Amino acid sequence: MRLFADLTGMTAPERRLPQRARGRLIPxxxxxxxxxxxxxxxxQGLSYQQIAERISCSSTVIVNALAHAGLLEPVSDRPVNVTRRWLDQQCTVRNRALRGIAKECGHSVRELRLMAEQWGIPTWMDFNRPLPAxxxxxxQPLAPDLHRVLVSENGFDKLRLILALPGMPxxxxxxxxxxxxxxxxKLRRIELMLGFTIIERTRPLAATDSGQVFLARTEHLIRDSAPERPAKPYTRAP
Incomplete structure (x- = not known):
């Protein structure tokens, strides 16, 4: 057949592979x-990792689901301005250290650390940070917003202070x-971390609607974490 092809100048027809049908996206x-x-x-402003923990799946699944829902736009590796979405992807999805991120975006490690704390983005140091004793x-499982505050510096003491604010002049x-x-x-840092206002700066101070819900869960947590006092023995009155 090769000799026939050389004499006649004909070549075998190119074999075309069947084109694979594109799968339909299932909502x-x-x-x-x-x-x-x-x-x-x-x-709510939760990060990829916080959503993944709430739904019990991986961060990659959350990123794919957000992209499938049209809620996630492609981000560049070297942004002009650091945004919450970009920093969340670098820290949570790509699991990068702040030192390596700082070399790309022109910010110091301290600046990126403050941004991550304000936006509630866990860094590689936060994943192993223990909860207060x-x-x-x-x-017991904690809501992501409470966990986010408790693992921050002196988070437990700050929550106790904020819990006492409503009603103060x-x-x-x-x-x-x-x-x-x-x-x-301290209050402003916690509110930036959570993404909503807890206390209205009125006279007297009052909790917002979101703040009331958050403070109610905080009060329940602090009450459960208090050490139990031994019951006093019953003594019969003379």
């Missing part, structure tokens, strides 16, 4: 539905009554 349902993901990622003894009066300083800064 995700349940916890991975677009509506549920939009509420967790955009409304009173909370760790409970051995002002933040300055609260500092004097509670015997602390920098309360305004």
């Amino acid at each position: 995700r349902k349940g916890d991975l539905s677009p509506e549920r993901l939009r509420h967790l990622y955009l409304d 009173p909370v760790a003894r409970l051995r 002002s933040l300055s009066a609260a500092e004097r009554a509670l015997g602390t300083q920098g309360l305004r800064h």
Whole structure:
């Protein structure tokens, strides 16, 4: 056949492989539905890792589901301005250290660390950071927002301070009554970390609707973490 092809100048027809049909995208349902993901990622401001922990899956599954729902736009490796979405992808999905990220974006490690704390993005140092001893003894699952605050520096003490704020005349009066300083800064850091306002700066101080829900769960957690006092023995009155 090769000799015939050389004499006649004919070649064998090119074999074409059957083109593979593109699969149809099946809408995700349940916890991975677009509506549920939009509420967790955009409304509540949770990171990939926090959503993955709540739904019990990997961060990669969450990223794919967000992209499938049209909630995730492609991001470049070298952004002009560091955004929450970009830093979340670098820290959580790609599991990169802040030192390597700092070399690309022109920010210092300290600046990136502050951004991650304000946006509630866990870094590779946060994943193994232990909970405060009173909370760790409970051995119960925590909501992502509470866990985010508790693993921060002095998070348990800050929550106890914020819990006492509603009804105080002002933040300055609260500092004097509670015997602390920098309360305004501490409250602002927690609110930036959570993504919503806890305390309205009114006279007297009052909790917002979201703050009331958060403070109620905080009060329940602190009450459960308090050590049990032994019951006093019953003594009969003379």
